[in-house]
Amino acid sequence: MxxxxxxxxxxxxxxxxxxxxxxxxxxxxxxxxxxxxxxxxxxxxxxxxxxxxxxxxxxxxxxxxxxxxxxxxxxxxxxxxxxxxxxxxxxxxxxxxxxxxxxxxxxxxxxxxxxxxxxxxxxxxxxxxxxxxxxxxxxxxxxxxxxxxEPRFEWRGILLDESRHFFGMSTVKELLDWMAFYKLNKFHWHLTDEPAWRIEIKSYPKLTQVGSTGSFDDPLAPANYYTQEQIKEIVAYAGARFIDVIPEIDMPGHAAAANRAYPAFSGGGSSKHPEFTFNPGLDTTYRYLSSILREADALFPSNMVHIGGDEVSFGNEKWNSILEVKKLMNSQRLRDLIAVEHYFSARMADTLYKLNNKVLLWDEAADTNLPRDKTQIFWWRHDHPEQLKKALDKGFATVLCPRLPFYFDFKQDSTQRYGRTWGKAFVSLDKLYGFNLNDLQLSEKQQSHILGVQAGIWTEFIPSKAKLQYMLFPRITALAETGWTQDARKDLQNFYNRVAMHSRLYREAGIYYYERQNPKLTPEPLTPEQITDPARAQQ
Missing domain, CATH: 3.30.379.10 (Chitobiase/beta-hexosaminidase domain 2-like)
Structure with missing residues (x-):
């Protein structure tokens, strides 16, 4: 016995x-x-x-x-x-x-x-x-x-784009709760772009009175934005969960919503991207934007502001014909529009440096000579690895967020109908989980400047909370493990087993999540086009 x-x-x-x-x-x-x-x-x-x-x-x-x-x-x-x-x-x-x-x-x-x-x-x-x-x-x-x-990387972030589609306080708080649950610690809040301006600036009230109307799908969508009191509430909620909130206020491109409100500061655009830029030749433009950044600084104690700096060439062609820009190029000996762009970024960065902020920019800024100790670069263009290496060789602290495999607006497999692809490439759970620094062929010195990783939830194809959940879960788990766990500890099958366990939590929380094992049994939520057009709903 x-x-x-x-x-x-x-x-x-x-x-x-x-x-x-x-x-x-x-x-x-x-x-x-x-x-x-x-x-x-x-x-x-x-x-x-x-x-x-x-x-x-x-x-x-x-x-x-x-x-x-x-x-x-x-x-x-x-x-x-x-x-x-x-x-x-x-x-x-x-x-x-x-x-x-x-x-x-x-x-x-x-x-x-x-x-x-x-x-x-x-x-x-x-x-x-x-x-x-x-x-x-x-x-x-x-x-x-x-x-x-303990974590592998200091920076483990998620970007949420609310310019293209607005989700509101409760959805943002739920996202912050799940970020904390999975030990993600940086919330990159993309609040301004072409479709709409989402942050209240009291010194320039038309930014929300005029600029907050519209969305990616509907330029006449009702105005939606965050008041300064709401932003303070979100920042405090995130802070209680040890999450830094970093606003992105795009410049000099992606400025169409701001230019609708205050056209005097517009630098024009292109046929595809009208009124896309701010005017870099006017001193009043810098005073205007500096005032905006000073108000933002008072709202976000993270002491970090992302000012974009990407894709300016989409709409800067009119700079060549603006008299003030020509004068600027002559007085500052700027040889081309790229040099004008860098001059603009340096002036706006200086405003933030004086406010004791670090300046965050997309990887186009690796070509600048901004101070290394006050500037962070976000490498997003997976097809431009030279920009990553340039940023690291210059000593910029760098966050890895390449479209493949870190953009959550990309489809998850071939059964998904709406979302982005790169050629035929998707952002599947296993590809995100398998992201490995060794594949980037970086030296030990270059790797020493990597702060961490970040996913981007760009919302052109994400018009609703249900679709947001569908694109986020369970990929948030692979992001968390890529940012926290050493490669030697990672095991794909073990990870899949744990994700299956966590799926019960999603069901209990009423989350509309993507089911890897049975993707055809979890059809994605309807898009606005499908909702308004019953015939398209059957596609």
């Missing part, structure tokens, strides 16, 4: 040790232990410093929201409870690192910073939500774990 009990005990232990860790992104080190943690009504959440009490409150609120359990905040550590502790030192090197221990005697989350503790909390919440075993209406049991973890 003793031998039988011993055998059963060993089998249970072996099963526990063999189970995969369900967390996304995959931790650096995760060891299953033959114990269980029990969460009950009244489980105590304790902490060892007043500065981390908000984290205890966050955990308490999330447990109630996600699994219906009412925990109690207490200052004294108790057996069987959850303890958050700031420590002076961990073996890991980054401030985002954490240690999570889940066992019979309780759960402990340790870190050297509040951000690290927050990361550990989200790993613990994943274990709770994914591994719960109900032992009764008021009791949840989860398997034991010992986890030591």
């Amino acid at each position: 003793k031998f039988l009990y011993f055998s059963i005990y060993m089998l249970i232990g072996m099963a526990a040790l063999a189970q995969p860790c369900p967390i996304i992104p995959q931790p650096n080190s995760a060891k299953a232990i033959t114990e269980e943690f029990t969460l009950t009504e009244g489980t105590v959440i304790s902490y060892n410093g007043v500065e981390i009490q908000p984290l205890a409150n966050f955990l308490q609120a999330d447990l109630l929201k996600s699994v219906g359990q009412t925990a109690i905040i207490g200052k004294l550590r108790v057996s069987g409870g959850i303890h958050l502790e700031l420590v002076k030192k961990l073996r890991a090197q980054t401030g985002e690192a954490y240690v999570l221990t889940v066992g019979r005697k309780g759960t402990t989350i340790s870190a050297t910073s509040s951000h690290g503790l927050f990361n550990g909390i989200n790993s613990f919440l994943q274990l709770i939500r994914l591994g719960q075993k109900n032992a009764g209406k008021k009791t949840i049991r989860i398997a034991g774990w010992e986890i030591n973890d």
Whole structure:
């Protein structure tokens, strides 16, 4: 009989040790232990410093929201409870690192910073939500774990374009919640472009009175924008989740919405992109844009502003015939329109530098000589690897966000009807997960300037919240793991298994997500054209 009990005990232990860790992104080190943690009504959440009490409150609120359990905040550590502790030192090197221990005697989350503790909390919440075993209406049991973890990259971001289609406060907050859940920490908010201007600027009210009307599909769509108070609310909501919010205010191109409101500052455009640019030959243009940037600076404490700087050639042909631009070229000895563009970027960057902001630009700016310590480059043109290497060779801190495989407006497979492709190339889950720096053939010195990775949710083909979800989930998981987990720890089949587990969370949250295994059974949401034209809905 003793031998039988011993055998059963060993089998249970072996099963526990063999189970995969369900967390996304995959931790650096995760060891299953033959114990269980029990969460009950009244489980105590304790902490060892007043500065981390908000984290205890966050955990308490999330447990109630996600699994219906009412925990109690207490200052004294108790057996069987959850303890958050700031420590002076961990073996890991980054401030985002954490240690999570889940066992019979309780759960402990340790870190050297509040951000690290927050990361550990989200790993613990994943274990709770994914591994719960109900032992009764008021009791949840989860398997034991010992986890030591830290991120690979400092920058793990998502860009959301709301100029082309506007989604609003609740959708943005939901996106921030899922970003935090998967330890993404940079929210790049694309608020201005050709279709519409989405940020209130009090010194220039027509930007929203006139410029916020329209969308990519409908130039007469009702005005939609964020007031400054709403932006402050979003920034605070993101900050509580350790997410920096970085606005993008496009210049000198992609300016059509602004130019509808204030045509005096327009530099013209082209037949395909009318009124596309600001006028770089007028001093009043720089005063106008500087005023806008000063208001933006007061709203975004990240001390980073993205000013675009991309695709200016789409609509700068009229610069050649503008008298003020000709005078500028003569006075500043600018040999061509590219030089004019760089002059413009340098002047606007200087405004932001004086406000103690870093200036963020797309990879066209790798050709400039802006100060390396105050400027970040975003490499987006996968077909121009020379721009990436140029930025890195110049010493610019660089974020990797190439269209392939980081643009989420691209189709996910051949069954998807609406979305972008590059030739026949899609952005599938496995291609995003398989992104590897080694494929870029960069030197060790070049790699040292890489800040991290970012996905772009451009919304020409994303007119609704349902389509936004469909294009984001589950690709957000591959983005998270690419940004956090070392390549040596990545395993595609293991990842697929974990994504399948997380799909239950999407169903519970009512998310319209893409099903990799059965894409034909998860048809994409209708586009505005299909909704208004029943015949197209059948295509």
